[in-house]
Amino acid sequence: MLHKKKEGRTVSLEINKEKCKGCGECVDICRRKVLDMDYGLDRDMAKVAYPNDCIGCGKCLTVCSVEAIELTVDHARISQNQVFAKRKKKVWVIAGIIILLIGMIIACN
Ligand code: SF4
Ligand code: SF4
Numbered sequence: 001m002l003h004k005k006k007e008g009r010t011v012s013l014e015i016n017k018e019k020c021k022g023c024g025e026c027v028d029i030c031r032r033k034v035l036d037m038d039y040g041l042d043r044d045m046a047k048v049a050y051p052n053d054c055i056g057c058g059k060c061l062t063v064c065s066v067e068a069i070e071l072t073v074d075h076a077r078i079s080q081n082q083v084f085a086k087r088k089k090k091v092w093v094i095a096g097i098i099i100l101l102i103g104m105i106i107a108c109n
Helices: 025-029 059-063 080-108
Strands: 001-004 010-015 033-037 044-048 069-073 077-078
Touching: 010 044, 025 033, 025 059, 044 080, 059 069
Parallel strands: none
Antiparallel strands: 001 010, 010 069, 033 044, 069 077
Protein backbone atom coordinates (compact mmCIF):
# COMPACT_ATOMS: atom_id res chain seq x y z
CA MET A 1 0.00 0.00 0.00
CA LEU A 2 1.75 3.13 -1.23
CA HIS A 3 0.58 6.59 -0.40
CA LYS A 4 1.96 10.12 -0.42
CA LYS A 5 2.09 12.19 2.75
CA LYS A 6 1.46 15.92 2.95
CA GLU A 7 5.19 16.63 3.29
CA GLY A 8 5.75 14.86 -0.03
CA ARG A 9 7.10 11.67 1.54
CA THR A 10 5.98 8.34 0.20
CA VAL A 11 5.14 5.78 2.87
CA SER A 12 4.34 2.15 2.26
CA LEU A 13 3.36 -0.34 4.95
CA GLU A 14 2.67 -4.05 4.55
CA ILE A 15 2.16 -6.95 6.93
CA ASN A 16 3.84 -10.15 5.84
CA LYS A 17 1.01 -12.64 6.35
CA GLU A 18 3.37 -15.62 6.32
CA LYS A 19 5.43 -14.23 9.20
CA CYS A 20 2.76 -12.54 11.37
CA LYS A 21 1.88 -14.56 14.47
CA GLY A 22 -1.02 -12.34 15.51
CA CYS A 23 0.34 -11.09 18.85
CA GLY A 24 -1.23 -7.63 18.39
CA GLU A 25 1.79 -5.71 19.78
CA CYS A 26 2.01 -3.49 16.70
CA VAL A 27 -1.69 -2.62 16.96
CA ASP A 28 -1.27 -1.55 20.59
CA ILE A 29 1.80 0.63 20.05
CA CYS A 30 0.58 2.62 17.02
CA ARG A 31 -0.81 5.88 18.39
CA ARG A 32 -2.35 6.73 15.02
CA LYS A 33 -4.43 3.52 14.99
CA VAL A 34 -3.19 2.56 11.54
CA LEU A 35 -3.14 -1.14 12.33
CA ASP A 36 -5.88 -3.47 13.45
CA MET A 37 -6.34 -7.16 14.05
CA ASP A 38 -7.88 -9.52 11.55
CA TYR A 39 -9.47 -12.37 13.50
CA GLY A 40 -9.60 -15.14 10.96
CA LEU A 41 -11.07 -18.62 11.24
CA ASP A 42 -7.73 -20.40 11.18
CA ARG A 43 -5.47 -17.72 12.73
CA ASP A 44 -5.28 -14.09 13.82
CA MET A 45 -3.02 -11.54 12.18
CA ALA A 46 -2.46 -7.81 11.97
CA LYS A 47 -3.75 -5.77 9.04
CA VAL A 48 -3.16 -2.25 7.76
CA ALA A 49 -6.54 -0.65 8.42
CA TYR A 50 -5.81 3.01 7.69
CA PRO A 51 -2.70 3.25 5.48
CA ASN A 52 -3.15 6.97 4.83
CA ASP A 53 -2.70 7.73 8.52
CA CYS A 54 0.73 6.10 8.74
CA ILE A 55 3.52 8.62 9.27
CA GLY A 56 6.30 6.06 8.84
CA CYS A 57 7.64 6.50 12.40
CA GLY A 58 8.60 2.82 12.63
CA LYS A 59 7.42 2.29 16.22
CA CYS A 60 5.50 -0.81 15.17
CA LEU A 61 8.72 -2.32 13.79
CA THR A 62 10.35 -2.20 17.22
CA VAL A 63 7.79 -4.52 18.85
CA CYS A 64 7.46 -7.13 16.12
CA SER A 65 9.61 -10.09 17.14
CA VAL A 66 9.23 -11.84 13.80
CA GLU A 67 9.94 -8.84 11.52
CA ALA A 68 6.59 -9.19 9.79
CA ILE A 69 6.14 -5.46 9.16
CA GLU A 70 7.58 -4.07 5.97
CA LEU A 71 7.89 -0.29 6.03
CA THR A 72 9.36 1.84 3.28
CA VAL A 73 9.72 5.61 3.37
CA ASP A 74 10.56 7.30 0.09
CA HIS A 75 11.14 3.84 -1.40
CA ALA A 76 13.83 2.96 1.16
CA ARG A 77 13.15 -0.03 3.41
CA ILE A 78 13.30 0.91 7.11
CA SER A 79 14.81 -1.67 9.44
CA GLN A 80 14.29 -2.22 13.16
CA ASN A 81 17.95 -1.27 13.78
CA GLN A 82 17.49 2.07 12.03
CA VAL A 83 14.54 2.92 14.28
CA PHE A 84 16.50 1.92 17.42
CA ALA A 85 19.53 3.97 16.27
CA LYS A 86 17.34 7.03 15.67
CA ARG A 87 15.80 6.61 19.13
CA LYS A 88 19.25 6.32 20.74
CA LYS A 89 20.40 9.48 18.94
CA LYS A 90 17.36 11.37 20.26
CA VAL A 91 18.14 10.25 23.84
CA TRP A 92 21.75 11.48 23.50
CA VAL A 93 20.60 14.85 22.15
CA ILE A 94 18.19 15.27 25.09
CA ALA A 95 20.91 14.19 27.56
CA GLY A 96 23.29 16.71 25.96
CA ILE A 97 20.78 19.53 26.34
CA ILE A 98 20.15 18.62 30.01
CA ILE A 99 23.90 18.54 30.75
CA LEU A 100 24.34 21.90 29.00
CA LEU A 101 21.50 23.46 31.01
CA ILE A 102 22.90 22.09 34.29
CA GLY A 103 26.33 23.48 33.33
CA MET A 104 24.83 26.91 32.62
CA ILE A 105 22.93 26.93 35.95
CA ILE A 106 26.09 25.97 37.86
CA ALA A 107 28.12 28.63 36.00
CA CYS A 108 25.56 31.32 36.85
CA ASN A 109 25.70 30.55 40.59
S1 SF4 B 1 3.75 -7.36 16.08
FE1 SF4 B 1 4.33 -8.57 14.26
S2 SF4 B 1 3.65 -10.65 14.73
FE2 SF4 B 1 2.59 -9.29 16.17
S3 SF4 B 1 0.64 -8.84 15.17
FE3 SF4 B 1 2.06 -7.20 14.59
S4 SF4 B 1 2.94 -7.89 12.62
FE4 SF4 B 1 1.99 -9.67 13.58
S1 SF4 C 1 5.01 3.34 11.19
FE1 SF4 C 1 4.24 4.49 12.97
S2 SF4 C 1 2.32 5.38 12.25
FE2 SF4 C 1 2.86 3.78 10.79
S3 SF4 C 1 1.78 1.95 11.52
FE3 SF4 C 1 3.82 1.91 12.43
S4 SF4 C 1 3.61 2.88 14.44
FE4 SF4 C 1 1.80 3.43 13.21
